[in-house]
Amino acid sequence: MTAAQTPEEFAKAWDESHISDKPASDVRHEDLKVYLGKLKELGLKVEEAGRSYGDREIYQVEWGKGPFKVFLWSQMHGDEPTATPALIDLFAFLETNREKIVWVGEMHNRLTIRAVPMLNPDGAEVFQRRNLQWIDINRDARSLKTPEGQLLKRLVDEFFPDVGFNLHNQQELTTAGRSFNQATISLLAVNGRPDNSTYPGYERNKRICAEIVRALENFIPGHIAQYSDSYNSQAFGDNISAWGSPVILIETGGYHGKGEDFLIRLNFIAFLTALRTMVEGRMEGADPEAYNSLPPNSSGRIFSLVIRNAEIVIPGKADKPYIADIGINRERRRAQFIPPVYVREIGDLSNRKGLEEVDASAYFVVPKEGSLRSGTLGSFMFYKKSREVKWDSENLEKDFPPDGIYLFGQWIKPLE
Numbered sequence: 001m002t003a004a005q006t007p008e009e010f011a012k013a014w015d016e017s018h019i020s021d022k023p024a025s026d027v028r029h030e031d032l033k034v035y036l037g038k039l040k041e042l043g044l045k046v047e048e049a050g051r052s053y054g055d056r057e058i059y060q061v062e063w064g065k066g067p068f069k070v071f072l073w074s075q076m077h078g079d080e081p082t083a084t085p086a087l088i089d090l091f092a093f094l095e096t097n098r099e100k101i102v103w104v105g106e107m108h109n110r111l112t113i114r115a116v117p118m119l120n121p122d123g124a125e126v127f128q129r130r131n132l133q134w135i136d137i138n139r140d141a142r143s144l145k146t147p148e149g150q151l152l153k154r155l156v157d158e159f160f161p162d163v164g165f166n167l168h169n170q171q172e173l174t175t176a177g178r179s180f181n182q183a184t185i186s187l188l189a190v191n192g193r194p195d196n197s198t199y200p201g202y203e204r205n206k207r208i209c210a211e212i213v214r215a216l217e218n219f220i221p222g223h224i225a226q227y228s229d230s231y232n233s234q235a236f237g238d239n240i241s242a243w244g245s246p247v248i249l250i251e252t253g254g255y256h257g258k259g260e261d262f263l264i265r266l267n268f269i270a271f272l273t274a275l276r277t278m279v280e281g282r283m284e285g286a287d288p289e290a291y292n293s294l295p296p297n298s299s300g301r302i303f304s305l306v307i308r309n310a311e312i313v314i315p316g317k318a319d320k321p322y323i324a325d326i327g328i329n330r331e332r333r334r335a336q337f338i339p340p341v342y343v344r345e346i347g348d349l350s351n352r353k354g355l356e357e358v359d360a361s362a363y364f365v366v367p368k369e370g371s372l373r374s375g376t377l378g379s380f381m382f383y384k385k386s387r388e389v390k391w392d393s394e395n396l397e398k399d400f401p402p403d404g405i406y407l408f409g410q411w412i413k414p415l416e
């Protein structure tokens, strides 16, 4: 293995050494246990730190024996899984290379890294944000009514880390500023003070974030944004920062055309870059500009699919066709499930974009559900305008087979 110094080499290291072997969204608690078993075999310290409301084990992994303390936790929202396998791959890389790569050995001497991969195993099991009490753990930092929140608080209190990493996923249609680029990674140095006044750990975290930005720009230029920094008095990120362990929030979004592996790999590169910054002494010297100048997260600018210039025919109202664009969004589901697809906007979408776009100006477009409004299923039949179609036909699809069909987020019959 090379000495892995550059972001490209970190990427190569992930390609060659990662032990996660399925899409992050398909990783359940049982799969996590398999991953953790592999870490134990490598020699890592893996301990049960507590139990979830549903009595599932929550684990903490530890590596290193240095004075500077780093704490990371993932998947406190059960349906936000990307960072969990990335943490597993990170620890596998570090332990495997502790004696092979000089700077990894140095990191082992200078840092103590603890991580909780999958803080919310019950939510992960059913792929929902909340825990089994239906409480959002990330709004439980003060009230501490969830066993998962209580555990997180205890682990932070016991360890009192110098820096924390709060690892989440955001909507894949989040965009970077005024562009139509998906925000594949959004970062936030979490201030944690209601008045947003600055302090050294906060400024240091901005510099760490800037190093992450510079590393990731090699892979996703224009697709990195800054998460909204609005203070939330119930959130863990804000409170852990306020308790004296300044937090960096990493939110993983989507990247059209790339699978979940691509996102795990970006997380791995981000973590390794941040840790490398800490042992290299660049925490003090780095220029925060790359972070400060990030465009803010924005939403509502893109759709999963935009059907342009559709001449819409509603069965029963075929005498009143109208031309409009249709914006359709795919919901987030496990990789192994077909995601539901809903209509989200109808009208002039000339100032919006679709990750996928089709020009339907040569077609009549019929919603399969029979009606069309925001919230109806995004499934459509397409008929060439040159065809004679009896729209009031009893079984339209059977009597007049469509020239194109979009169903369950897929082109069952593509347009020519």
Ligand SMILES: [Zn+2]
Binding pocket: 077, 080, 168, 169
């Ligand atoms: Zn989240």
